[in-house]
Structures are given as structure tokens and as C-alpha cells.
Amino acid sequence: MTPNLFSIDLEDWFHILDHDAAPKFPEWGEQESRVAGNTDRLLGELARADVRCTFFVLGWIAEHHPELVRRIAEAGHEVASHGYAHGLVYEQAPEAFRDDVRRASDAIEAAAGVRPVGYRAPGFSIRRDSEWALDILADEGFEYDSSIFPAERAHGGLPGAAALPTRLPNGLREFPVSTVDMRLRRIAYLGGGYLRLFPTSLILHWARGQRARDEALVLYLHPRDIDFEQPRLDLGALRNFKSYVGLRGCFEKVHRLLDEFDWVPFRDYPEEAFA
Ligand SMILES: [Zn+2]
Structure with a gap:
């Protein structure tokens, strides 16, 4: 059986993409921090279920909460990279992207003692116009990526891309998030707002x-996704809902x-399981 992949994007409640009401990078340090409490709750649940998974750690979080990132690694989870400053890839020049990725890897390695081999872009923002980022990741020594969202999406989205784990021509392994084909369009269902929105019965x-088709589930979650008490930003009706x-x-x-399902970290996905 192909194993399933469970991931957590390690960031705080205020790491909201591309919105004027969200705190800007220089203001992050002044915000109430909720990431450690929410993550400890998830770590407890993962331990209860005896599951090891992958944390895509924001470099800024690794710098500000190194003890949290060390706890994650010591619990046997994989520590991978979510970049440093949570910028959309398609808004960055290639060299700025390379710098962001390196700064994140340095911060994560300093906290956890291991250099990440996996990467996930903020907002799954590797699109047709930013596919160059995949070559930079390979060049920087990454072994896999999980930034391709094979469906329509506000930030990012690569409709028509492979929907199951695959090997890219440049040698990277790619793990797209789980989607379901609704005939008229493909939609994500196993992460973030989609996971919160759809009823449990439909998700299951x-x-x-x-x-049943022996396809790997690829789930993503943020610590804030389980935090009902988090401060609410005024993002407008649609973004507030999402x-x-x-x-x-x-x-x-x-x-x-x-x-219900068996999960492994991304680094443990077997070579023979690729489509
Ligand atoms: Zn993120």
C-alpha cells in the first residue's frame, strides 16, 4: 500500500498572505504568538496516534521559536522548509527567492540541527510563471517539493499539473496536495480552509x-487551523470565511x-510508489 503524507505548515495566526489587514513583516515580532501552544496540542495528538509527519517550518518561526522546532525534531518528525519571510514566489525575482530559501534553511538548521531537504512555497505559489523556482530548489540541494496545487486557487494553483506524487524532469520529487475531480473542476479537500469547510463524512x-485506488493522501494543516481563540483580522467577507x-x-x-489512515513523513515516501 502506498503510504499517506501528513504535513503541518509551521507559522503563526498572523501569517495571512497578501492582505492589507494582516500584520506586515516588520510587525510580526510585536504580535501575540500562538504558534507554540497550538503546535504542542498537535504534537500531543500526533504522539497519541503514534504518527510521525513533516513540518514545513517558516524560517522566521525557526529564528523566533528555536526551542519549538527542536522539540518537533526530537519527537521524530521531519523538519522541512516553508521559506523565510512567507512571500509569494511569483512576486519574487529568482535571486531573491534563492536568498529567502537559503536564509530559511540556515535558521531551521540552527534550530533543529538538520538541513531541510523538502520545501513548500507560501500559498502554494509556484505557478506556470514561477516554475523556475523548482530548478533553484534542485540546485540548492532540495530533494522534494510540495508547492504545486493542481487546481484553481487564489494564490498559486497549477490546474492540469499531475495530481499524484511524481518525479519532475529536474530530479525533484513533487508531492501535490490531495484533490478530487468534480468533472467541471478539480478541488482540494484535505488541507487548510478546505479541510475546515467540508464535513467529516465528505472528507472521509x-x-x-x-x-481504494491506492493513491497517497497528501494533507496539510496550519497550527491556526485548530485555534478557535485566535485574534480575528478583518479580511473582508470572503477571506474572513476562508x-x-x-x-x-x-x-x-x-x-x-x-x-483511520497510516501516515509517514514526506522523506519516507518509497521510490517505488511514484506514479
Ligand atoms: Zn504558509
Whole structure:
């Protein structure tokens, strides 16, 4: 059986992309920090379920919470990279992207003692116009990427890209997040706002369908996705809905998914399982 991949993008409640109401990079240090409390709750749940997974760590978080990143590594989880400053890849010049990735790897290595071999872009922002980033990642020594979102999306999205784990021509292994084909369009269902929005019964239905075809589930979560008490930004009606829907029930969904399926860190995905 192909194993499933469980991941957490390690960032705080205020790491909201591309919105004027979200705190800017120079203001991050002044915000209330909730990432350690929420992550410890997730670490406890992962330990209960005896699951090891992959944390895509924001370099800024590694710098400001090195003890949290060390705890994650010591619990046997994989520590991978979410970049340093949470900028959209397609808004960066290639050399600025390379600098951001290196700064993140340095901060993560300083905190956890291991240099990441996996990367996930903020907002899955590797699109057709930023595919050059995949070559920089390979050049920087990364072994895999999980930034391709094979469906329509506000930030990023590469509709038509492979929907299952695959090897890219440049040697990187690519792990797209799980999607379901709705005939008219493909939609994500196993991460972030999608995971919070869809009812548990529907998520389990789609996930079991994938497992019946021996397809790997690729799940992503943020610590804030389980935090009903987080401060609310005024992001406008649509973004408020996407950002804050389903916070209360999300932890229970994670519990069900951890119990029903077998999960491994991305680094442990077997070579023979690629499509
Ligand atoms: Zn992020």
C-alpha cells in the first residue's frame, strides 16, 4: 500500500498572505504568538496516534521559536522548509527567492540541527510563471517539493499539473496536495480552509475513494487551523470565511484522519510508489 503524507505548515495566526489587514513583516515580532501552544496540542495528538509527519517550518518561526522546532525534531518528525519571510514566489525575482530559501534553511538548521531537504512555497505559489523556482530548489540541494496545487486557487494553483506524487524532469520529487475531480473542476479537500469547510463524512468519503485506488493522501494543516481563540483580522467577507470557517471542528477531523489512515513523513515516501 502506498503510504499517506501528513504535513503541518509551521507559522503563526498572523501569517495571512497578501492582505492589507494582516500584520506586515516588520510587525510580526510585536504580535501575540500562538504558534507554540497550538503546535504542542498537535504534537500531543500526533504522539497519541503514534504518527510521525513533516513540518514545513517558516524560517522566521525557526529564528523566533528555536526551542519549538527542536522539540518537533526530537519527537521524530521531519523538519522541512516553508521559506523565510512567507512571500509569494511569483512576486519574487529568482535571486531573491534563492536568498529567502537559503536564509530559511540556515535558521531551521540552527534550530533543529538538520538541513531541510523538502520545501513548500507560501500559498502554494509556484505557478506556470514561477516554475523556475523548482530548478533553484534542485540546485540548492532540495530533494522534494510540495508547492504545486493542481487546481484553481487564489494564490498559486497549477490546474492540469499531475495530481499524484511524481518525479519532475529536474530530479525533484513533487508531492501535490490531495484533490478530487468534480468533472467541471478539480478541488482540494484535505488541507487548510478546505479541510475546515467540508464535513467529516465528505472528507472521509473522498479520502477512502483515493485509498481504494491506492493513491497517497497528501494533507496539510496550519497550527491556526485548530485555534478557535485566535485574534480575528478583518479580511473582508470572503477571506474572513476562508480563514475562520470550521475552526472549532478541525481538531476532531484531524483526530479521525490520524486514526483511520497510516501516515509517514514526506522523506519516507518509497521510490517505488511514484506514479
Ligand atoms: Zn504558509
